[in-house]
Amino acid sequence: MLIDRxxxxxxxxxxxxxxxxxxxxxxAHDALIGQSEGTTVETSRGERLLALRPTLADYVLAMPRGAQVIYPKDLALILILADIYPGAAVIEAGTGSGALTMALVRAAGPSGRVCSYEVREEFQRTAARNIARYLGETPTLALRLHDIATGIPDAPADRLVLDLPEPWRVVEPALGALRPGGIFLAYVPTTIQVQQAAAALRASGGFAQVEIVESLLRPWNVEGQSVRPAHRMVAHTGFLITARRVISEGETGAEDGSPSAVSFEV
Known part of the structure; x- marks a missing residue:
């Protein structure tokens, strides 16, 4: 990544x-290849630019898109609210352009597994290219074309993370996919979607601790004695809905919900 003055x-x-x-x-690319990060290079016209490897946040905002990406401010919060830990078995639905997928893969680590579902083949192709360019080989990731509202074949999982227009359609399949204690998280942009998803989770009998949040990110400018908020900020982008899988009446609770070995193959 090159940064100008x-x-x-x-x-x-x-x-x-x-x-x-x-x-x-x-x-010339050859002027950069093999150089250390933080190197300053000159263009043919004498302009100096700083060369740095892009962070995941940088890459997400600049990479090619098939579908709208989830912004870095929401990616960070998703990893915390969904409690994505090293070794977790994570199912994602709505691969899109691959932004959330990359964040999940890195957080789950080499001992975890991420299975990401998408219904549109062109989105999956874009995501696969984006992921390969930034992460290289990803042996812990499986990309699948499938609508998980019809069933979740790669269950059970510790975490279920959704970026879908109708996440309430996945509540019923999620009951059989998530281990007890597992976390359901959905990202949606509108209050109507929030209302329907929250109602479905509460009516299911198998989820508790249903919570909804949004994040607002405001940069600040600090120059000498001047300290003020930036004129522009990243305000509403979407809502995050979380819930915990619990044992409902009539269930046996055969699995204890503790962090466990990955069950699906990549």
Whole structure:
């Protein structure tokens, strides 16, 4: 990633003998390949740029998109609210462009597994390319084309994370997919979706602790003695709905819900 003096950033894929053109001139890829992060390079017109490896947040905002991505502020909160831990078996639905998928894979770590479902093949192709470019090989990730509202074949799982327009359709399949104590999380943009999803979770008899939050991110400018909030902020992007899988009346509770070995294959 190249950053100019106005803090504009440019995502560049390096290859031998390649070049990148921008307003301030041209930069040869060979001038960057093999250099340390934090190097400053000059364009053909003498403009200096800072070279850094993009963070996941940088990459998510700049990568090619098939579907709208979940913003970094929500990705971070999802990992905490869904309690994605190293070794977790995670099922995701709504792969989209792969932003949330990458965050889940990194949080679950090499001993965990993530199975991500998508119903649109073109979105899955875009996500697969985005994931491969940033993470490289991902042996702990399985990408599948399937509508989990019709069933969740890769169960049981410790966590279920949804980015779907109708997450209430997944509540019934989730009862059989989540281990007791497991966490259901859905990301939705509107209050109507929140209302329907929350009602379905509460009516199911198998979920408790239903909670809804949103996050608002406001940067601040600090220059000398001047300290003030930025004029622009990332306000509402979506709501996060969470619930815990519990033993309902008539269930045996055969599994104790403790962190367990991954059950599905990738």
């Amino acid at each position: 106005k803090r504009r950033s440019y995502l560049v894929w390096l290859k031998a003998d390649g070049a990148y053109d921008l307003r301030g001139g041209r930069i």
